[in-house]
Amino acid sequence: MKTNVAELQVCSPRSIDEALQQRRDIPGLTPIAGGTEVLVWLNDAKFAGKTYQSLHGLAKDWRYVRANKDGTLGIGALATYSDVRFHPVVKERYPLLVESARVTGALQIQNRGTPVGNIANGSPAADTVPSLLVYDAKLKLKSLRGERLVDLKDFFTGYRRNVMTSDELITEIVLPPPLFMPAQQHYRKVGTREAQAISKVVFAGARSAAGVRLAWGSLAPTTIRALKTEAALQNGADANAAWEILQREIAPIDDIRSTAEYRRKVARNILFEFLNKLANTL
Ligand SMILES: Cc1cc2nc3c(=O)[nH]c(=O)nc-3n(C[C@H](O)[C@H](O)[C@H](O)COP(=O)(O)OP(=O)(O)OC[C@H]3O[C@@H](n4cnc5c(N)ncnc54)[C@H](O)[C@@H]3O)c2cc1C
Incomplete structure (x- = not known):
């Protein structure tokens, strides 16, 4: 009805x-x-x-993608995927975000939908959230009481739940200057087909001598950073050891899109693909 x-x-x-x-x-x-x-x-x-x-x-206030003098990037609450995807500074510095915007829906969705809506919606399958987590994104939340800055990694409190109060709006995504070179980053979306598919598993990762980031969607009630696996890789763990730890950090489920077993297999394949691809960039 x-x-x-x-x-x-x-x-x-x-x-x-x-x-x-x-x-x-x-x-x-x-x-x-x-x-x-x-x-x-x-x-x-x-x-x-x-x-x-x-x-x-x-829109006059909140539809923008702004490269600030201090090296940060601001993405206003009404900036669309297309605004983000084709922005020259985003293309140069934040390739995971370009890729995740490119594979979200199709052009019609990209011309209307917003990364802020993707975050606020709270789906664990949201395609831009893993990329934003790799970049240590923060959210500006505003109400008549004032404004606060919340780390995206602390925003979600459970399945489709977050720390926003009923009088607040998200006004901006703030990205710090990037820590990783483009060649040190990897994005992978696995769905039923190439376009217009909600992710069965989605991954964004980056690795350099300075650090490791592994962010996953559709493997837990919220998008997650695999912090223990990141720490193990940072300390020299190989791919098999990393997978042993990652298995304990994820909690995939059976649902209409996939099975927990399939999601685990895909997560393992993506982890190995990521580590192989980036092996020579350290
Ligand atoms: C055909 C189709 C294909 C799709 N494909 C994908 C896909 O591949 N990957 C994917 O991740 N998603 C996909 N989606 C889902 C959707 O397009 C995205 O989640 C999109 O980012 C939502 O953004 P929006 O601006 O349209 O949000 P809206 O629909 O306007 O809002 C979504 C939620 O965010 C809240 N919200 C919006 N703005 C704010 C704000 N400023 N402050 C606080 N709360 C706010 C709303 O209240 C609502 O709860 C698809 C949807 C359709 C219809």
Whole structure:
């Protein structure tokens, strides 16, 4: 059964202050950025909410990808995948993000959907989140009470749960200057087909003498960094030893897209592929 849209209340703030006031004053308000998740819920009548907040009127404030003088990069809440994917600084410095934006949905989704919506949605299969974790991304969360900066690795508290409070909005993703050269990075999405497929397993990783990052999607209730495996690799563990540890850090499940067993096999293959590819870059 479809949702009767005539029964919905949609607020369309024209300023950031108005948006934040609505967040404070209207209970149960669901923000809409690109709407590529939210409208699917409405179509399926899965989502019981009746009050929505279209952020479109804030595009002048929040649709940007900005390279800052201090070497950080800001991705505004309304920047789309296409804005990110084709940005020259992102292409030069953050190749994992370019690749994850490239394989998210198809062009229609990339022209509307936002990486911030991908994060806020909280799916463990989100394709940009592993890349952003490798880059130590932070999120700016804003409310009328003020602004705070939260590490993306601390944002998720469980399956589709996060630390955001009901009066807050994510306003920006902040990326520090990159630690890794492009050749030291690897991205892999495994789905049913090349495009328009939700990931069965998704991986972003990087390795240099300075450190190791392994971020995985669809292997646990949230996207994860495999911190123990990273530490073992940093201390010289080989691929087999790393896999022994990784197996204990992941908790894949059987669901409509795949089986836990298949996901484990794919995770092992990707780990070995990553380590082989990067063996000569240290
Ligand atoms: C055909 C199709 C293919 C898809 N393929 C993929 C894929 O390959 N990989 C993938 O990862 N996803 C995929 N998706 C899912 C979706 O496109 C992404 O998750 C997208 O990033 C959502 O962004 P959005 O701006 O459209 O979010 P919206 O639908 O607007 O919102 C998603 C969630 O984020 C919240 N939100 C949005 N902005 C903010 C904000 N500023 N502050 C706080 N909360 C906010 C909303 O309230 C909602 O809970 C697909 C969807 C469709 C329909």
